[in-house]
Amino acid sequence: MKQIVLFGAPAAGKGTLAGKIKKILPQIPHISTGDILRENKKNETPLGLKAKEYMDSGKLVPDELVIDMVEDRLKRDDVKNYGYLLDGFPRTLSQAEKLEEIAPAEVVLVLDVPRQELLNRVLGRISCPECNAIYNKFSIPPKKEGICDICGAKLVHRSDDTEETMNKRIDTYEENAGPVIRFYEEKGLVKHVDGTRTMHLTEKEIKSFLEIV
Ligand SMILES: [Zn+2]
Known part of the structure; x- marks a missing residue:
């Protein structure tokens, strides 16, 4: 309790x-x-x-x-x-x-x-529309900018903020x-x-x- x-x-x-x-x-x-x-x-x-x-x-x-x-x-x-x-x-x-x-x-x-960390978390959120992998531009960037490591699709922003x-x-x-x-x-x-x-x-x-x- x-x-x-x-x-x-x-x-x-x-x-x-x-x-x-x-x-x-x-x-x-x-x-x-x-x-x-x-x-x-x-x-x-x-x-x-x-x-x-x-x-x-x-x-x-x-x-x-x-x-x-x-x-x-x-x-x-x-x-x-x-x-x-x-x-x-x-x-x-x-x-x-x-x-x-x-x-x-x-x-x-x-x-x-x-x-700054809160901003990075939200503004850096990117994901793969094909395989749903999630990245962050600042903390977990894909190997190639804007491209999914797993399937090679183009990454999109996840936050409207x-x-x-x-x-x-x-x-x-x-x-x-x-x-x-x-x-x-x-x-x-x-x-x-x-x-x-x-x-x-x-x-x-x-x-x-x-x-x-
Ligand atoms: Zn992918």
Whole structure:
């Protein structure tokens, strides 16, 4: 049983880290606000229908509505029995304060990745349309520029992001997450994880982050 909150910029590798945590705590529910929103919309719950109105008119779903949906989710038995791995929540201080009331976080993992590395990860993504091989211009380049090593097809870009949109996404993350991370830092709950080596983190390292002995 562990109540974990995960923070990381776009492309920081939250999915990879979450996967590694799930290997150690297989029953922990991985809860993301995106999934909760989709589920509520799909099941046409009263909250989901309200959220849909906002989204359809191109507006952000208000804080209180997100909180209500997450609160709903956190009341289920799997959370009571196994804790949670929260991703994308809390995004604001009022959400963090609410979470303290419902089911307080025990560990807050912050994936640190330098901005240039995030940009490289997203802007460098290229793939083969023929055999689906994936490359990165900066970190895993093909032997011959723009050509697939395996089948010789011409490689294509995988991201719609430009440097500008990616920088904006990172700025938004920093603006939102900054105060919330400080809130948890004051409580002594934050563990910084080197996101440049998430793939290589050992089970032992992750257990020590999570204070599981
Ligand atoms: Zn190929």
